[in-house]
Amino acid sequence: MHKQIIFNLPVRDMDTSKAFFSALGFSFDPAMSSDSAAYMAIVDGSIHAMLMTHDFFGSFTNKPVVQALEANEVIICLSCESPQEVDSLIARAAAAGARIPHPPEDHGFMYDQGFEDLDGHLWNLVWAAPQG
Template sequence: MNKQIIFNLPVRDLDKSKAFFSALGFSFNPQFSNESSAFMVVVDGSINAMLMTEAFFKSFINKPVVRAKEANEVIICLSCESREEVDSLIAKATAAGARIPHPPEDHGFMYDQGFEDIDGHLWNLVWMAPQA
C-alpha cells in the first residue's frame, strides 16, 4: 500500500489560499476539492494538504480552531533539493504575501528558512547536505 501524508489546514479564504500556494508551485486535485476544501499536492504522490474553510474544518473537531496568526501548534517542514530551492520558494512565498519570521540559518551541513502563510501557518524549508 502506498502511504501518503495528508494534513488538514483551516483557512479563512479558500480562493486566496489556493492562489497563494499556486504561486509557490503547488497544484490542486479538483477530484477531491469543492467549495469548502481544496486538495493541495505538495509532493506528488506522497505529501498533500487539504485546505479547508474554517466552517468545514470545525465540523471535524469539538474544540476551537486555533488562530494561526495568534498561536501555533505545528510547523510544517519540507525538505528541499538544494539551497537554491529553499531561497526560490522563500522568494515566491514572499511575493505571494508570506511573512518571513527569521533570516535563513546556515549551519554548513544544513540550510533552512521559514515563512508564515497568509493564514499564519508556519512552514520551514530545509536543505541538508547528502553526507550529513
Template sequence: MNKQIIFNLPVKDLDKSKAFFSALGFSFNSQFSNENAAFMVIVDGSIQAMLTTEALFKTLIGKPVVQAKEANEVVICLMCDSREEVDRLIAKAAAAGGRIPHPPEDRGFMYDQGFEDLDGHLWNLVWTAPQT
C-alpha cells in the same frame, strides 16, 4: 504499502489560499476539492494537504479552531533538494503575501528558512548536505 502524508489546514479564504500556494508551485486536485476544501498536492503521491474553510474544519475537530496568527501548534517542515530551492520558495512565498519571520540559517551541513502563510501557519524549508 504506499504511505502518504495528508494534513488538514483551516483557512479563512479558500480562493486566496489556493492562489498563494499555487504561486509556490503547488497544484490542486479538483477531484477532491469543492467550495469548502481544496486538495493541495505538495509532492505528487506522497505529501498533500487539504485546505479547508474554518467552518468545515471546525466540524472535523469538535473544538475551536486555533488562530495560527496568534498561536501555533505545529511547524510544517519540507525538505528541499538544494539551498537554491529553499531561497526560491521563500522568495515566492514573500511575493505571494507570506511573512518571512527570520533570515535563513546556514549551518554548513544544513540550510533553512521559514515563512508564514496567509493564515499564519508556519512552514520551514530545509536543505541538508548529502550524507557520504
C-alpha cells in the same frame, strides 16, 4: 504501511489561499475539492494538504479552531534539494504575501528558512547535505 501524508489546514479565504499556494508551485485536484476544501499536492503521490474553510475544519472536532495568526500548534517542514531551492521558494512565498519571520540559517551541513502563510501557518524549508 502508510504511503501518503495528508494534513488538514484551516484557511480564512479559500480562493486567496489557493492562489497563494499555486504561486509556490503547488497544484490542486479539482476532483477532490469543493467550495469548502481544496486538495493540494505538495509532493505528487505522497504528501498532500487539504485546505479547509474554518467552518468545515471545525466540523471534524469539538475543539476550537486555532487562529494560526495568534497561536501555533505545528510547524510544517519540507525538505529541499538545495539551498537555492530554499531561497527560491522563500522568494516566491514572500512575493505571494507570506511573512518571513527570520533570515536564512546556514549551518554548513544544513540550510533553512521559514515563512508564515496567509493564515499564519508556519512552514520551514530545509536542505541538509547528503551524508558521505
